[in-house]
Amino acid sequence: MPKKPIAKFSVPYLQILDEHGKVDAKLEPDLGQERAVEMYRWMRLARELDERMLKLQRQGRLGTFPPCTGQEAVSVPTAMLMRPGDWFVGAFRELGGRLVRGEPLTATLDYYNGWEEGNVLPDKDLRILPTSVVIGCQIEHAAGLAYASRYKGTDEVAVAFIGDGGTSEGGFHEGLNFAAVWQAPMVTICQNNQWAISIPRAEQTHSETLAQKGIAYGMPVLQIDGNDPLAVWVAVEEAIGRARTGGGPTFIEAVTYRLLMHTTADDPKKYRTPEDEKCAWDKEPLLRTRKWLTGKGWWDDAAEEALLAEVKARVEAAVKEFEAPKDRAQDEPFRHVYGTRHAVIDEQHRDFLANIAREAEHG
Amino acid sequence: MAKLNMVQAINLALRQEMDKDATVLVLGQDVAVDGGVFRLTEGLLERFGPLRVVDTPLAESGILGSSIGMALAGLKPVCEMQFSGFSYLMMGQFEAHATRMRARTQGQLGVPLVIRMPYGGGVRALEHHSESREVLYAHLPGAKVVIPSGPRNARALLIAAIRDPDPVVFMEPKHSYRAFREEVPDEEETMPIGKCQVVQEGSDLTLVSWGAMMRPALKAAAEVEQKRGASLEIIDVLTMAPLDSDTIAESVRKTGRCVIVQEAPRSYGASSEITAQINDKALMHLEAPVKRLTGYDVVTPYFGREKNYIPDAARVVHGIEETLDFQ
Numbered sequence: 009m010p011k012k013p014i015a016k017f018s019v020p021y022l023q024i025l026d027e028h029g030k031v032d033a034k035l036e037p038d039l040g041q042e043r044a045v046e047m048y049r050w051m052r053l054a055r056e057l058d059e060r061m062l063k064l065q066r067q068g069r070l071g072t073f074p075p076c077t078g079q080e081a082v083s084v085p086t087a088m089l090m091r092p093g094d095w096f097v098g099a100f101r102e103l104g105g106r107l108v109r110g111e112p113l114t115a116t117l118d119y120y121n122g123w124e125e126g127n128v129l130p131d132k133d134l135r136i137l138p139t140s141v142v143i144g145c146q147i148e149h150a151a152g153l154a155y156a157s158r159y160k161g162t163d164e165v166a167v168a169f170i171g172d173g174g175t176s177e178g179g180f181h182e183g184l185n186f187a188a189v190w191q192a193p194m195v196t197i198c199q200n201n202q203w204a205i206s207i208p209r210a211e212q213t214h215s216e217t218l219a220q221k222g223i224a225y226g227m228p229v230l231q232i233d234g235n236d237p238l239a240v241w242v243a244v245e246e247a248i249g250r251a252r253t254g255g256g257p258t259f260i261e262a263v264t265y266r267l268l269m270h271t272t273a274d275d276p277k278k279y280r281t282p283e284d285e286k287c288a289w290d291k292e293p294l295l296r297t298r299k300w301l302t303g304k305g306w307w308d309d310a311a312e313e314a315l316l317a318e319v320k321a322r323v324e325a326a327v328k329e330f331e332a333p334k335d336r337a338q339d340e341p342f343r344h345v346y347g348t349r350h351a352v353i354d355e356q357h358r359d360f361l362a363n364i365a366r367e368a369e370h371g
Numbered sequence: 372m373a374k375l376n377m378v379q380a381i382n383l384a385l386r387q388e389m390d391k392d393a394t395v396l397v398l399g400q401d402v403a404v405d406g407g408v409f410r411l412t413e414g415l416l417e418r419f420g421p422l423r424v425v426d427t428p429l430a431e432s433g434i435l436g437s438s439i440g441m442a443l444a445g446l447k448p449v450c451e452m453q454f455s456g457f458s459y460l461m462m463g464q465f466e467a468h469a470t471r472m473r474a475r476t477q478g479q480l481g482v483p484l485v486i487r488m489p490y491g492g493g494v495r496a497l498e499h500h501s502e503s504r505e506v507l508y509a510h511l512p513g514a515k516v517v518i519p520s521g522p523r524n525a526r527a528l529l530i531a532a533i534r535d536p537d538p539v540v541f542m543e544p545k546h547s548y549r550a551f552r553e554e555v556p557d558e559e560e561t562m563p564i565g566k567c568q569v570v571q572e573g574s575d576l577t578l579v580s581w582g583a584m585m586r587p588a589l590k591a592a593a594e595v596e597q598k599r600g601a602s603l604e605i606i607d608v609l610t611m612a613p614l615d616s617d618t619i620a621e622s623v624r625k626t627g628r629c630v631i632v633q634e635a636p637r638s639y640g641a642s643s644e645i646t647a648q649i650n651d652k653a654l655m656h657l658e659a660p661v662k663r664l665t666g667y668d669v670v671t672p673y674f675g676r677e678k679n680y681i682p683d684a685a686r687v688v689h690g691i692e693e694t695l696d697f698q
């Protein structure tokens with residue numbers, strides 16, 4: 009018997025607002041002026057904070073951190089589409105989305121300056137999971153969060169992020185498979201920024217697209233222009249809507265670019281050329297969003313200037329608050345090893361205090 | 372003979388062993404084009420090509436699992452975990468296969484491979500980049516765990532690890548990567564795996580440590596010697612598993628006092644095993660309880676609070692003096 013095809017798959021691609029600011033009117037979502045402008049404002053704030061953090065890091069006022077410049081159009085619209093009960097499960101390059109969701113700027117600064125305080129949110133019901141530095145783990149957590157929402161009969165959705173590199177980890181595959189088997193309300197967004205430190209996308213996987221990895225687990229997939237906030241808006245709105253109404257998980261590959269270094273400890277000159285970066289800068293998301301808004305008559309140079317001043321002031325105020333002297337108890341870690349007290353920890357806690365007291369005395 | 376830091380010394384070991392043995396290859400995340408995030412494998416791709424210096428996808432279990440296959444096929448993979456904090460994603464492969472293949476086949480199959488990983492604190496890094504968890508590996512039968520403390524022994528031990536017939540976890544104290552230089556001979560030099568090194572002989576107290584803690588230990592020892600004329604014997608463990616307890620016990624039988632300095636959390640740490648071995652082999656010679664100076668049983672704090680959680684020279688001085696003064 010000759011071979012015959014038994015299944016056929018395809019990966020749709022979506023772009024609405026191109027790099028020149030040209031919009032496909034048939035596909036353009038109706039955000040309305042207020043939300044459209046809000047979206048741009050968040051993206052601008054994230055960019056400003058990122059740039060400021062880079063300066064702080066270079067001045068020795070902040071630890072190592074992974075800049076998010078160029079990827080604002082993925083997590084900002086996504087977070088705007090989420091409801092309060094939904095779960096935001098980040099990787100580590102979703103600064104804009106975290107801010108939208110309610111993470112204070114000072115928390116970000118604390119986190120990257122070596123303080124667990126940065127993971128303590130004003131309200132735990134913000135439902136932002138702490139950064140999973142160990143790549144891939146968070147996708148399985150999201151599957152569990154989504155299962156819990158089905159279990160409890162709520163319509164809450166778990167939205168998880170991962171990088172292109174992260175799609176090679178077992179956790180990514182296990183998490184997607186679980187979510188699909190459970191038909192759990194989960195949306196997974198891969199920020200394909202072309203690089204995993206020095207490893208280019210083409211060497212990370214032999215697959216033609218990352219999106220198709222979701223097909224293997226039996227879920228709807230989509231590849232989108234991740235520098236196009238309107239494509240992100242449309243794709244995520246549909247995926248969240250499907251998840252919320254019992255339609256199961258979705259996998260979205262958002263094609264973007266890591267414009268800066270992997271982290272401040274990295275030197276991209278080792279593995280890519282300035283020309284690579286220049287091409288990518290031409291496609292970055294803020295410029296085209298501004299053009300789109302301007303074309304709609306919702307934005308002008310004066311508004312831009314005012315916004316720049318505003319975000320600068322906001323970041324400046326956050327930096328000031330972050331750098332203000334604080335009482336950071338050195339023995340804090342002893343208080344959070346367990347949820348219950350234990351003699352072993354208490355004993356070591358006393359030793360610790362005695363040790364630092366003695367060293368303070370002897371200098 | 373050149374003055375090298377640990378990064379250069381490890382790079383030299385890899386280069387020399389790859390020159391000498393065509394079955395040796397290097398694989399891991401960012402090890403080829405980038406030369407490793409700490410530049411340990413810099414220049415190897417240019418010298419040996421992409422078949423022997425392999426940038427892998429981002430998957431620790433894949434790196435070790437495929438290394439096991441390569442080793443079974445007669446290659447000698449030296450794989451890298453970018454940080455020890457991410458190595459646990461390969462723990463399933465390590466415990467279930469790397470450490471067991473020899474016993475499982477009554478010696479017919481072995482898994483000669485090396486897993487290099489930077490470990491330990493003091494580099495102002497994000498979470499999972501500062502832990503010291505050597506006992507997670509040392510506890511597993513069939514695993515060898517080697518922890519160099521300086522450029523010269525790192526170079527010599529890595530060559531020995533590559534030639535060893537068993538899986539060796541080679542834990543590199545990243546705090547010491549560029550902290551100091553040592554003369555490293557150009558010609559090949561190896562050190563035996565499974566042996567401690569007495570780095571200084573003395574008669575009043577045995578000071579035991581390994582990895583990055585050797586530096587505060589040595590500094591403290593010099594301070595105590597100067598301050599009160601005490602004579603300290605200093606032992607660098609170098610191989611955590613299998614532990615050379617004979618060398619340590621022999622020293623303690625001579626000195627009667629012992630202080631162990633460990634960066635890792637206290638409970639179930641290597642210093643506990645060393646203490647137990649001393650009890651087994653030298654109890655009647657002890658003039659003071661063996662003192663463990665260790666990290667604490669807390670989740671390693673982020674770098675804002677890290678400093679006070681890692682034993683430093685001042686703490687070691689105090690511990691040595693208490694042990695010397697014990698009546």
Ligand SMILES: Cc1ncc(C[n+]2csc(CCOP(=O)(O)OP(=O)(O)O)c2C)c(N)n1
Pocket residue numbers: 101141142143144170171172173174175201203204205266270400429431453457460
């Ligand atoms: C399990 C694990 N292995 C290795 C690392 C070290 N590491 C941090 S980021 C990174 C690359 C991530 O690439 P990608 O998933 O594409 O995300 P991006 O950095 O591009 O946002 C690596 C290898 C890690 N954090 N976790």
Ligand SMILES: [Mg+2]
Pocket residue numbers: 171172173199200201202203204205266
């Ligand atoms: Mg990436």
